Amino acid sequence: MIEAWAYLNRVVEGPHRRIHELLLEGRSADEIAAGIKQRDTWIGEALLASTEQRYRTAEHGLKEDLQAARRHNMRLIHPGHPEWPAEKLDPAFRFLALSEGTTTRKDQADAVPPHALWVRGESLKKLTHQAVAIVGTRAITAYGRAATRSICSSLAQHQWTLVSGGAAGVDQVAHSVALEHQTPTVVVQACGLDRAYPSSHRELYEQVVKQGGAVVSEYPLTSSPMRHRFLSRNRLVAALTRGTIVMEAAWRSGALSTLTWAEAFGRATMAVPGPILSAQSLGCHQRIRDGRATLISTADEAREIMSTSGAVDVEANYELVFPPTSIQELSPNELKVYDAIGFEASDSAAIAHKAGLTLALSIHLLVELERRSLVVREGSLWRRLELGAGDLQ
Structure with missing residues (x-):
């Protein structure tokens, strides 16, 4: 069984819409893998074409993947696996499939769930039970750093798993704050788990795993970080969480891609406003102005948006933090x-x-x-x- 999932992960770069369709039809991973190897027509022309270059060599590659996984304490999880985060992925992609409108992404090639995920660390299903995505610019400003630390610290204290992409800037601050508070954090990579991107964050990723978090990737080992993989990775960051917070993002920031995916999945979309003279917050301001993200300035506001009705009362918290003056209390x-x-x-x-x-x-x-x-x-x-x-x- 695991060999079949590893073969599918290696033979075609996921996600592939036809593999998703076959799984929904009740085909097993073993059947689909056998169909690809035997070039059966029932797998469909699209999948035959996509696997033409790799269907012979993928068998050797998957064996190397599984051997390396055992050496480095990695594992491949898939639909039906005890650690598969179905509670997060299934509703997200179901909402996407049923959505309409100009902001939907359901017609994109990667608008389907991952077929499998490589994981190092704690159970992804457990970690994403109460998780929030923290994204933003790599070119973080002093303001962005302070805002990210403030909001992430409070979220960590309330036991929210912080999910991000492991990049420099906002991502790095979010992961580091989680580690400081002994709270799990998840890194979703855009390359194979045998690599660290950027390479300077290798020790950070090791600490994430040691402190009860996880490093995750949709891509097989030896896969290099590429632009299209970063964009496709962003959908997983959004799908695995209850909501996405953009801390600081310029007009064309890639972080806005994650926010767009969260919107497409029906998840909470939030943005932190920045100084009006800072170009690094233009993307946040645009989403707030267009009504595509809710303005937040504290973690309590984010928790109220993402939590079940009545679970968090921000105004009540503000009353405690900012009590009325003796004059304001007068009738x-x-x-x-x-x-x-x-x-x-x-x-x-x-x-x-x-x-x-x-x-x-x-x-x-x-x-x-x-x-x-x-x-x-x-x-x-x-x-x-x-x-x-x-x-x-």
């Missing part, structure tokens, strides 16, 4: 009386007249304001107390 009538009082003492009748309230109600409210240490009574007169600048807002 409308209390505020009328408070505004009618000056720092020079006045009698209650004058205050009631200025506030436009009855004398009895005004006296009642004056007593309440005194209890809150906002005014002071001097005999039959009342005057306002000096407050700090923050209390006056």
Whole structure:
């Protein structure tokens, strides 16, 4: 069984729409692999053409893949495997297949699920149970770095798995923050797992695996990083997560591709705004302006968008972090009386007249304001107390 999946992974660069169709029809990996080797017509002209150059040599390549996988603690997972993240992939690609509109990507060649995934590290199914994609520019600014660290730190503290592509810039910061907080993170590569891209991140990937995360790839061993593979990889980053956050992205940033895939999958799409003079945030601003991404500035806002209804109350959290001042807590009538009082003492009748309230109600409210240490009574007169600048807002 595993040899057949490894053969399919090697004989044609995935994903291949015809292989996906055959699997949906109930064909097993063994049947499809045998059909390719025997050049059976039932596999379809498209698959025959796609495998013409490799169907003989793939057999040798898969054996090398499996031997190398055993040496380096890698494994190939596939539909039906205990670690296959079907709960994330199936709904995403089903939503895509049923979608309509100008932003859908369902007609693209790679708009189908992966046939198999190479994994180093923890179970991908387990890691993606509560996961969020963090993407953005490689040319990260000081602002982008600070924003990424802030949001990722809070997400990590709430046990969200951070999924990204392992590149320099935003990706690297996201993975590093997860490691700092002892929280799992997933690197989705655009090359074989026997390679690290960029090569300077090899140690980072080792730490990801050692600390309970995973490094994942759709491509067989020895596959080189190429532009089309990065773009196709982005769909997996989006599909494996509940939502995608773009931290910092220029007008033509590749990170926006991941956001577009998340949109096509019906997943949450979020963008962090940047300085209005920074070209590195133009892509984020455009998506927010077009209504294709929700503006977020905190991890709590992201969690509220991605969580089940009522699980996260951002406004309640803000109330705790930014409690109202003593003036902001006043009712409308209390505020009328408070505004009618000056720092020079006045009698209650004058205050009631200025506030436009009855004398009895005004006296009642004056007593309440005194209890809150906002005014002071001097005999039959009342005057306002000096407050700090923050209390006056």
